[in-house]
Amino acid sequence: MKVICSTMTGTVLQVLVSEGDRVESGQDVVVLESMKMEVPVQAETAGTVSAVKAEVGGFVNEGDILFELNG
Template sequence: MKSIQATMAGTVLQVMVSEGDRVESGQDVVLLESMKMEVPVQAEEGGTVSAVKVEVGSFVSDGDILIELDD
């Protein structure tokens, strides 16, 4: 199983995918707010979303799993 992780600590502003969605490499999947900047998190590789591990308003740390993907 593949995962998409937070690239920095911040608050989740938007989750752009849902379970069952197909994502492509480079696609924005989550929007974080960190230090008053909006920072998109992108999928490093493609797959199908099997689980969304965060919700809008939650705080995440660098390296936290945001999205899990199946091939």
């Protein structure tokens, strides 16, 4: 199983993919806000989203798992 983790501490502004979606390496998957800056988080690897752990308005720490991927 592959995962996509938060690259920083912040609040989830947008979740751009859903369970079952195919993502490609480099694709934006979530937008975080920290210190009034919007920062997109990108997939480091391709795969199909098997679980979404991030939710809009939720707080995440650097390294938290946002998505789980298959294949």
